[in-house]
Amino acid sequence: MVRLGVNIDHVATLRNARGGMEPEPLTAAAVAELGGADGITIHLREDRRHIKDDDVAQIRKISRLPLNLEMACSREIVQIACNTLPNSCTLVPERREELTTEGGLDVAGHFDSVKWAVSTLIDKGIKVSLFIDPEERQIEYAAKTGAQFIELHTGAYANATGDLQKEELNKLYIAAAFAQDAGLIVNAGHGLNYQNTTDVAQIHGIYELNIGHSIMSRAIFTGLQRAVEDMKQILARANR
Numbered sequence: 001m002v003r004l005g006v007n008i009d010h011v012a013t014l015r016n017a018r019g020g021m022e023p024e025p026l027t028a029a030a031v032a033e034l035g036g037a038d039g040i041t042i043h044l045r046e047d048r049r050h051i052k053d054d055d056v057a058q059i060r061k062i063s064r065l066p067l068n069l070e071m072a073c074s075r076e077i078v079q080i081a082c083n084t085l086p087n088s089c090t091l092v093p094e095r096r097e098e099l100t101t102e103g104g105l106d107v108a109g110h111f112d113s114v115k116w117a118v119s120t121l122i123d124k125g126i127k128v129s130l131f132i133d134p135e136e137r138q139i140e141y142a143a144k145t146g147a148q149f150i151e152l153h154t155g156a157y158a159n160a161t162g163d164l165q166k167e168e169l170n171k172l173y174i175a176a177a178f179a180q181d182a183g184l185i186v187n188a189g190h191g192l193n194y195q196n197t198t199d200v201a202q203i204h205g206i207y208e209l210n211i212g213h214s215i216m217s218r219a220i221f222t223g224l225q226r227a228v229e230d231m232k233q234i235l236a237r238a239n240r
């Protein structure tokens with residue numbers, strides 16, 4: 001069964017809206033675990049707009065689930081990762097003005113800085129994933145950095161409808177196969193929800209899906225544990 005990484009950044013966004021202590025991302029990590037989450041994903045952005053340094057340290061120390069830290073290739077954040085030692089880091093592009101991570105990392109265009117971040121993290125025993133668009137050129141360069149994983153950006157698939165969505169799904173199939181042939185383990189994420197996840201979960205060899213917004217949105221109405229359980233059922237039923 002495909003693993004589920006639950007992205008809990010939105011819990012920090014809600015907490016920060018009032019500048020207080022609640023809701024606590026650490027509690028969200030514990031409740032997501034009760035719902036069957038296989039991992040916790042958080043994004044420490046350079047502007048710290050949601051997750052803060054203390055959240056990373058606390059979740060790393062107390063949560064029992066593997067921690068995946070999404071991050072830019074910046075020296076400051078790489079240093080924090082080396083000190084905190086999450087189980088894995090996913091390198092993402094980051095622009096301050098964007099609402100969420102908009103495109104995949106241009107590994108081919110920023111090869112030296114990405115390779116530096118990958119080898120610095122791997123030297124510390126951290127697994128590294130690169131969040132990229134489903135394009136052969138990016139996958140080839142991703143493999144050359146020494147990263148063990150890629151995360152295919154599913155945003156274009158999630159935003160498309162009808163035949164265009166089928167085309168985007170096909171790109172994900174081709175990219176996943178190409179990446180596995182290149183020796184990479186393939187994750188995917190962005191924009192996945194209770195309607196569009198099954199098709200992605202059925203792609204051969206997909207290891208883990210990282211899902212945040214749709215789970216947190218459902219959690220407002222059903223509670224977080226139930227929202228995670230519902231997504232786990234979708235993954236359990238996806239035949240591959």
Ligand code: PXP
Binds near residue numbers: 092101189190
């Ligand atoms: N994967 C990556 C690399 C991301 O940046 C995000 C958004 O933070 C996600 C997955 C989760 O996306 P969504 O919130 O749309 O499920």
